[in-house]
Amino acid sequence: MESVFNHVTPHIGFIYPNESDMAWTQLIVIYPYITGLVAGAFVVSSLHHVFNIKSFAPISRFALLTALSFMIFAPSPLLFHLGQPTRAFNALITPHWTSAMAAFGYVAGFYVSLLLLETWFAFREDIVALSKARTGIMGKIYGWLTLGSDDVSPRALAIDHKIARILAMIGIPAACGLHGYVGFIFGSLKTREWWSSDLMPVIFLLSAVGSGVGLLIVLYVIVSKFRKTLLPDETMRGLLYVLFTAITVVMVIEGLELLEIFYKGREGVETVKALITGPIWAGMSIQWAMSIFVLAVTSALLVYDVHGKRLVNWLFMSGLAMMIGVLAMRWNVVIGGQELSKTMKGLLTYYPEMFGRESLFVVGIITICPYITLWLVTKLLPPWNEKIELENKIFDVHKIT
Amino acid sequence: MTTPNEKIDKKPDTKTNESVPLSRRRFLEFLGKGAVCAGALAGAGSALGLSETKNPKRAFQQNDEQYSESINNPPKVPDYNWNDHQWAMGVDTDRCIGCLRCMEACKMENSVQMDAFHFRTWVERYVYLEGSNTAVVDSQSDPKNIENTKSETKFRFDNRYKNVKVDKAFFVPKLCNQCEHPSCVQVCPTGATFKSKDGPVLIDTTYCIGCQYCVQACPYGARSFNESRGTVDKCNWCYHRITKGLNPACVEVCPTGTRIFGDRNDPESPISLFIKNNHVQVLKPEMGNAPNVFYKGTDKEVV
Structure with a gap:
């Protein structure tokens, strides 16, 4: 008889018959994950643009491009x-x-437009320089990207910076709004005990910032390895502070959330216990193990005042752990919430499919796309504040004269 | 999975009406005749089996052509004014015998997917074993019940409590509660699902984007997703029937009068009398949805 049930979610206890066909699957797991990475990356970028924290200057433009590519x-x-x-x-x-x-x-559209605008203002000086330095088709493309505005006088640049700063200021509440809003989509549903929580938007937002910082650390370390450049110590220390703050607050609030569920002990709390020790046991273990790892490592790095290569290595591992932990948390929320039946008398165990429209394969492709886009965008708009050198222009008669 | 029914399983020929496996009229005629004799239950069951295909997700009673016709050219009901009615349903659980005719009639009438996890209405069985304070619950979709019938389209409650002592047992039919404050309507991002003035919550399947937020928001698990159509499906109290003065299919076929349907604007209608003469309650009142399906004789364990 397994053919009857091979395409539905197996369950124990009593569930409503329609529930065995799970409505939201792994695609809805990575959706809040990706928006979370955007929010985190944007916050880091704003720390330099808005608050003028100098230690974040080397990566602020890279963070901006990261946010754009993921958004x-x-x-x-x-x-x-x-x-x-x-x-x-x-x-x-x-x-x-x-x-x-x-x-x-509307929220997503507004945010993409804002990111595009801020990117343009943050890179306009470079775009103008590149349009003059590059030849051929790339020169033309940069020419178009200037949008006809090639004034790079100090006054014009000051205006650019001011506008970029204002956009970043609008962007902070927008990024928080975007992600708090994603949390609200889940938290506002009264039907699901596992989602229906006032803390949900806050948890989503803070873990988003954590995962975004984690992503930036990982990308920054890898990119610097390939570019064979040194990682400025103060930047890594800055990222460490943000990561430590994020993980501390996230763990406290997530702990409070669990405590509230069990302390209130409403009808069906046994099923919630069974959910944590059953279908999402692995997810919960990964989430909390990673969180504890990040907390322990970042605390140790602060206590022992670590610098240099050791700081980079441990911070890289913490960033990666943060990303994995938040991904597991997204799974536990989205899938776990549906594994707990609305009857509160049954549990489902979801097994993702490998191929198909809503499969792990598609999830993999969607997850890789932002990284490829980021690679292409950094080729187009190098964010590292390097001097733009002229290309070899032997055949460009007009420019030589 | 092989069943004897597969031998007579034919793909519906869309060109002629004659060859559609089982039209609604024929089915209801069949049920009407069958209800007289004891063999009716088995008969209807095997009739349902006719529609079984190899891919259960695509097994409709209504073929795609008929579906698109009904969407593009909906029947006009000139004499119907939705301001004049306030439909409601009652369920007398003391009467339900768990025969599942309501569910099968619903699947036929509304072309609900012919499998064990898409329903517009279903029946739950609550059993208190001797000495137990809590009920053991299952529905017709319970794996053991499916295994018992060896088919995904023939639904029966198995006889698993044959050899144990039971203190108390009862059936509870479930369906969409057509709430006064429907949370599914609240969360629909496009307004494709809406509350009609005469009571039922309807779905415009030509406008639904298939995000399934409403499936999440329904406290009663009344909504399901139709993968083939890419839209959500739910009970609408057979809106095409009630607007013509007929009863919903489930009410029509119920052999025991468990389901009561009518217009609350009419004080003499069956539902008005049912609500007036009985202590009725609704499911999950704490959700604040204010359901329009009224239950008599439910139990603390009913969810």
Whole structure:
């Protein structure tokens, strides 16, 4: 008889019959994950742009490009998940404002526009220089990217910086709003005990900042390895402070959330216990093991005042652990919430499919896309404040004269 | 999975009406005749088996052509004014015998997917074993019940409590509660699902984007996702029938009068009398959804 059930989620206890076909799967796990990385990366970028913290200057533009590359792909898991993706714009044309989801298109659209604008202002000086330094098709492309504005006088640059700073200032509440809003989509559902929590938006937001910082650390270390450049000590220390703050607050609030569920002990709390020790046991273990690892390592790095190569290595591992831990947390929330039946008398155990529209394969591709995009974007707009050198222009008669 | 029914399983020929496996009228005629004799239950069951195909997710009673026709050219009901009615349903759980005719009629009438995990209505069985303070619950979709019938499209409750002592047992039919404050409508990002003025919560399947937020938001698990159509599906009290003065299919076929349906604007309608004459309650009142399905004789264990 296994053929009957091989395409549904196996369960124990009593669940509503319609529940065995799980509505939100791994695509909805990576959607908040990707938006979270955006929020975190953007916050780091703003620490330099808005608060003028000098130690973040070397990576602030790289962080901005990271946020942009990931934000472009944030809606794609949702589109893959929709039963009727061609109708996605219905939510924009006729938004039903009582729905938490209706604003998504506007929020995401606003945020992408803001990121594009800020990127342009932050890179305009470079774009103008590149349009003069490069020849051929790339020269043309940079020419177009200047949008006809090639004034690089100190006054014009000062205006650029000012606008970029204002945009970054708007961007901080926007990034927090975007991600707190994702938490609200889950937290506002009264039907699911595991989601229905006032702390959900805060947990989503703080873990997002943590994972975004983790991502930046990992990328920055890897990129510097390939570029064979040194990692400035004060930048790594700065990232360490942010990561430590994020993990501390996240762990406290997540702990409070669990404590509240068990202390209140509402009807069905035994099933919640069974959920944690059953279907999402592995996820919870990874989430908390990684969190404890990050907390321990960052604390030790602070206590022993570590610098140099050891700092880089341990911080790299912490960043990676943070990313894995937050991914596990997203899984525990999104999948775990649905594994706990609405009857509170049953548990499902979800097994992801490997191939298909909503499969791990698709998730893998969507997850890789932002990294490739980031690589291409850094080729187009080098964020490392290097001097732009002229290309070999032997055949460019006009420019020589 | 092989069943004897597969031998007579034919793909529906879309060109002629004659060859559609089992039209609604034929099915209801069949049930009408069958209800007289004891063999009715088995008969209807095997009739359902006719629609079984190899891929259960695509097994519709209504073929795709008929579906698109009904969407593109919906029947006009000239004499119906939705301001004049306030539909409601009652469920007298003391009467339910768990025969599942309501569920099978619903699947036929509304082309609900012919498998064990997409339902517009279903029946739950609550059993207090001797000396126990809590009920053991299962529905027709319970793996053991499916295993018993050896089919995903023929639903029966198995006889698993044959050799144990039972203190108390009862069936509870479930369906969409057509709530006054539907949380599914609240969360729909496009407004494709909406509360009609006469009561039922309806879905515009030509506008639904298939995000399934409403599936998450329904406290009663009444919504399911139709993968083939890419949209969400739910009970609408057979809106196409009630607007023509007919009862919903589940009410029509119920052999014991468990399900009561009618217009609350009419004080003499069956539902008005049912609510007036009985102590009724609703499911999960703490959700604040204010359901419009009223239950008589449920139990603390009913979720």
